[in-house]
Amino acid sequence: xxxxxxxxxxxxxxxxxxxxxxxxxxxxxxxxxxxxxxxxxxxxxxxxxxxxxxxxxxxxxxxxxxxxxxxxxxxxxxxxxxxxxxxxxxxxxxxxxxxxxxxxxxxxxxxxxxxxxxxxxxxxxxxxxxxxxxxxxxxxxxxxxxxxxxxxxxxxxxxxxxxxxxxxxxxxxxxxxxxxxxxxxxxxxxxxxxxxxxxxxxxxxxxxxxxxxxxxxxxxxxxxxxxxxxxxxxxxxxxxxxxxxxxxxxxxxxxxxxxxxxxxxxxxxxxxxxxxxxxxxxxxxxxxxxxxxxxxxxxxxxxxxxxxxxxxxxxxxxxxxxxxxxxxxxxxxxxxxxxxxxxxxxxxxxxxxxxxxxxxxxxxxxxxxxxxxxxxxxxxxxxxxxxxxxxxxxxxxxxxxxxxxxxxxxxxxxxxxxxxxxxxxxxxxxxxxxxxxxxxxxxxxxxxxxxxxxxxxxxxxxxxxxxxxxxxxxxxxxxxxxxxxxxxxxxxx
Numbered sequence: 001x002x003x004x005x006x007x008x009x010x011x012x013x014x015x016x017x018x019x020x021x022x023x024x025x026x027x028x029x030x031x032x033x034x035x036x037x038x039x040x041x042x043x044x045x046x047x048x049x050x051x052x053x054x055x056x057x058x059x060x061x062x063x064x065x066x067x068x069x070x071x072x073x074x075x076x077x078x079x080x081x082x083x084x085x086x087x088x089x090x091x092x093x094x095x096x097x098x099x100x101x102x103x104x105x106x107x108x109x110x111x112x113x114x115x116x117x118x119x120x121x122x123x124x125x126x127x128x129x130x131x132x133x134x135x136x137x138x139x140x141x142x143x144x145x146x147x148x149x150x151x152x153x154x155x156x157x158x159x160x161x162x163x164x165x166x167x168x169x170x171x172x173x174x175x176x177x178x179x180x181x182x183x184x185x186x187x188x189x190x191x192x193x194x195x196x197x198x199x200x201x202x203x204x205x206x207x208x209x210x211x212x213x214x215x216x217x218x219x220x221x222x223x224x225x226x227x228x229x230x231x232x233x234x235x236x237x238x239x240x241x242x243x244x245x246x247x248x249x250x251x252x253x254x255x256x257x258x259x260x261x262x263x264x265x266x267x268x269x270x271x272x273x274x275x276x277x278x279x280x281x282x283x284x285x286x287x288x289x290x291x292x293x294x295x296x297x298x299x300x301x302x303x304x305x306x307x308x309x310x311x312x313x314x315x316x317x318x319x320x321x322x323x324x325x326x327x328x329x330x331x332x333x334x335x336x337x338x339x340x341x342x343x344x345x346x347x348x349x350x351x352x353x354x355x356x357x358x359x360x361x362x363x364x365x366x367x368x369x370x371x372x373x374x375x376x377x378x379x380x381x382x383x384x385x386x387x388x389x390x391x392x393x394x395x396x397x398x399x400x401x402x403x404x405x406x407x408x409x410x411x412x413x414x415x416x417x418x419x420x421x422x423x424x425x426x427x428x429x430x431x432x433x434x435x436x437x438x439x440x441x442x443x444x445x446x447x448x449x450x451x452x453x454x455x456x457x458x459x460x461x462x463x464x465x466x467x468x469x470x471x472x473x474x475x476x477x478x479x480x481x482x483x484x485x486x487x488x489x490x491x492x493x
Contacts, residue, residue, distance in 0.1 A: 005177055006127045006135040012119050012170040013136075017143030018150060019166035020112065022159050023083060024221035026151045026228055042086065043221060043343060045102040049109025050336035057117060058329030064114075065323050071114065072174045078111040079167035087160050113336075115170050117328040120310055124317035124324055125179035129258060132314055133307075137251050140307050141244045148240045151228030189321040192396030194262050197372045198320065199330050201266055202312050204367060206335030208273050209305045210342060211360050214353075215280035216302040217295050220343055239296055246300025251307050258315050261397050263372045269308045274364035276301040277357060309335075413438060416480055424467045433460040437473055438480040 024043075057064060064071065082104045089101035127135060150162060190198060214220055228236070253268040280298045283291075309331060316327035346353050372394045417438055421431035429450075436446045443457045450457075470476055 002128075003131070006123070006131045008173045008177055009119055009123050009127065010135045010139040010142075012173040013139035014142045014146065015166045015169040016112070016116060016119065017139065018147050019079070019083070019163050020221070021143070021147035021225075021228075022151060022163050023086070023108070025147075025219075025225040026159050041098065042089075042101040042105040044340070045105040046109040046221065047336055047340040047343065049106040050113045051333065051340060053110040053113045054329050054332035054336050056329070057114075057325045058333055061323030061325035061329065064117075064325045068118065069175075072118065072171060075111040075114045075118075076167040076171040076174075078107050079115065080164050082108040082111065083163045084160070087163075111167075113332055115167065115174075117325060117332065118174055119170060120314055120328060121317060121324045122174060122177055122179065124314045126177055129318075133251070133254050133257075133311055136307055136310050136314070137248060140303055141247065144240050144244060144303060145237070148228065148236045149233070151225065152233040152236055188398070190262060190319050190396055190398070191321065193372070193375075193394040194397035195320055197375070197394060198262050198312075198316055199327065201262075201367070202309075202316060202327055202331040203334035204270075204363065205266075205305070205309045205312055206331040206333075207338045207360060208270070208364065209302075209309050209335055210339050211277060211357060212273060212280075212298070212302040212305040214342060214347070215277060215357070216298040218299055218302050220339065220347070239292065239299070242292075242296040243299040243303060246297050247303035247307065250301060250304035254308065254311055257311070258319070261394075263394055263397060266308070266312065267368045269304075270364050271368045273301060273305055273308075274361050274368070277361050277364075281354065281357060281361075413480070420468070420480065426464060426467060430460050430464050430467075433457065434464055434476070434480075437461065437464070437476055440477075 085104035090097040257265050283294045313327050317324035417435040446457050447454050
């Protein structure tokens, strides 16, 4: 298993992450705009650019697939020159500062989102499945730790130089790492209700990323990060190490997630995020000041929300039919639209912000607690096979063997007995006895369950044997389970 591709692509993600953190949070860019209060308005243009490119990725994915090579060159160069233009926009007189600053931010939003999406598409196309989650976790952790170092130690001019040079690494990697189908990826794509549910989960994850960022000490893009303080480098590194540790622990919930049915693949991660939002709401509204542990926990879950978001998108790229850019567009569009709404109206109204966050928490809990089958299955067939009765899978999802299902196995047995009762003319009580006999129940236990005498059970059993033309319970089991009698009997035992 080669480590070259995940290492190169991981380093590229780190470079783009450092760029994002320094441009969005460091003192270098806020210092360049300190002469004009309108500099803060440029972040609106940044999110508008993200909305535009995300919508294009979702609606026109085939175009991006055909144009990867020229777009790689154009978008990375736009990032480099746009970064310089943003930094200098309020310190020049050739162009109205707000025009140059907003224009630079708009194109930075477009180029940043495209480069990010392109890197994750390449991960989905060229990294072995077991290495995808570790590569994304490693990139996220390195990005945060190095961002704290550069944000605290580097001077404004050095930070600007780092940001202008950062896009060159993704440029080189995207041009040299060629797409190749990694092994271990599911061959049959998810479709139908499973596909719909997966894309809906990705959109919800995008909203959750922004919510966690807004509630943690990281904040939204354009805010001040307390861990980017040159006078508190030691404390900043300790804080980030603690936060990254929480993120790694949370990421353990993603182990082998690509092999699980979509119906419960991300239940634990979403539960972690919803619980963290509750804690964050409590800490921000009821506590006079946050504690180091609580702040680090919230920031760690915020880092984890990014990991979850991109792991989900990469898995969708590998497991859904069509262009890999579409799942990225779905998630990015939800994230970007909610971000724009947050900074434009929600952020300034504390009551509205609390209402929105509580609604999001309820939505996440709903996703965790309500099984997708209830959302998509409008009716249940009178008789079904093992795939239709699989308790973990919705339509179009992978299934697991019926013997591993408890509810599915019970439902199948009940329906099979109901079918046999109808076919052989059994009474309602005889059908109930048939079901219990097929489960391997003794006559004594059947008496207790149905509250009838043992003589009545013997009478019903004799009638069942006569109507089915059999002489023993073993023959009855053989009729109910068919060719799989031995395996099913072993499971029931």
